[in-house]
Amino acid sequence: MLRLRILFMLAWRNLWRNKRRTLIMLAAIGIGVWAMIFMTALTQGMVDKMVRDGITALPGEVQVHNPDYLDDPTVANLLPTADSELQRRFGAAGFNQWATRLRVPAVISSERESRGVTLLGIDPARERQLGFVDYARVQGRFLYNAEDDAIVIGRALAATLETGIGKRVVIMSQDPQNNIADRGFRVVGLFRADLESLEKTFVFTGKKTLQSLLKVGNHVSEIAVTGNEYRNVDPLYDKVRRLVDEQVVVSRWTELNPYLGSMLKVMDGFVLVWVIVIFLALSFGLVNTLVMAVFERVREIGLMLALGMKPSNILGQIMIESMFLLIFGLLIGNLLAVASIAPLRGGIDVSVVAKGMAMMGSAPVLYPLLRIQDVLLANAVVLILGLLASLSPAWRAARYEPIKALRKVD
């Protein structure tokens, strides 16, 4: 304990022998750590938004379908269990965010244009919990209930169709007997989404209205369930799996959208690579600082060895010095990161590159995401690898022959 105390004292005082060098090194570590955390927060924020938008477009972190629906998402491949029974089971299971839907391909026509869309028959009360639509950004009104026979389309689709609120459009799809099912709907609302592609793809009407149009009785094509953590959907998946019949398919969002799933893994890997690349740049400065610090103190180290200090204590002293540098550098970096990310919580407007972002499936506003595990990763990488990098100069110092080191005096 006493030895440890003097090692800490020597390390601390030696650290401040060359104040300018120490301050420069602290600034370098601090800025490096800040860059690690800040860039990671931006990257994670972008990925998080992409994934959330992706899940919103599905939507549902876990979904249940007829086994043939994923290859042929038509009215012919509905869930075998009646909607009322599904409602009973999922309602009793205690899920907070779930809905059953009828989702079919359709063609929407105005008096000027026609477009292929995904038509969703929904229960707005349940979808509201899933966050499918940002209701605050609906122009006009959204659907009242599952019996509502009006239609809500995206703002971009309305522009394409040259239609608008109050106008009538015709929806055409197929019933299970492959007969054309069509009818006119009045547009009552235009929804907005961060991604224009969502506005052009989805069209909403009441679930019961669509069931009636398609003559499918009390059946739906999918069940969507959302939890609180999209990175860990296995518990949710297991719970859903237990509730449904064996012949239906239960899918995680990563399986329904493999691009997003792999993107999440790639970005996690990218963050690690990014952190390590910055560390490598930092480590040169750190090792150089320690090498210089050791080189300047050769005689002193020789003296301490001659007086009876063990080589392991010399090694410990240099490592403690490195630890001080790293800890203070990390502290500065973390404070800088928090100070620079906090004001950006409202998002960073990147609308100048909105089209490029949209191609990547990302919205034109970036919300930095400061995750504790990313901060811990950056800190752990810098501290652990920093100490490992310091071993070389510390080891060299510990191996000095005391008399040779002392002779440097002459």
Added chain:
Amino acid sequence: MTAVRCVELCKTYRQGEQDIKALDHLSVDIAAGEFVCLSAPSGGGKTTLLNAIGGLEEPDSGEVWIAGKRIDTLGKGALANLRLQQIGFVFQAYNLIPVLSARENVEFVMQLQGIAAAERHEKSTALLQQVGLAGLEDRRPAQMSGGQQQRVAVARAVVSGPALVLADEPTANLDSKTAEGLIDLFTDLNNIYATTFVIATHDPRVMAQVPRLIKMLDGRIVDDIDQRAS
């Protein structure tokens, strides 16, 4: 009791194309409590002998015994421990750790030995007073003169009560008055604590005052004088 025994010590350095014998089959015994001066011209081997006795220099051949224990066969860790527990060092220059105050330098060895703070403080205060540095305890080496620094080094060398103190040219950088004061201090400490002192020097002021003078040349002892008799 024998404090130091060297038997047939040999050490050769290579300097360019030339081999220089720093120790040439040198044997010597120094009794506990003796005050010995090793005298030789530059390159005569006195520093090499001192370093070999202190376990800082490994001889090519021969044996070194300290307090009845052979040390030339010990490993680095054991030698460090021997120096820490039994030997006090005073070097010619660069004696002190620059980031520590006079008191902390004096307490350094005791701290490595694990001596409690109160005891360290008591001993360092007494020793610094004895070497005439009372009031300068908190000064860093850079704030002290060469003589004051040497006295701090002497205090550090004897404060933990080592059996043996080795001093290499301790007066080389000191004015005559300070040098005399330092030798008086050595003598006092030798008398008070019965510590064995081995001093390497070619300073005639020091040689004149010590009880035993060993003269060396080319790594061999050429004369071993008991000055008390003369």
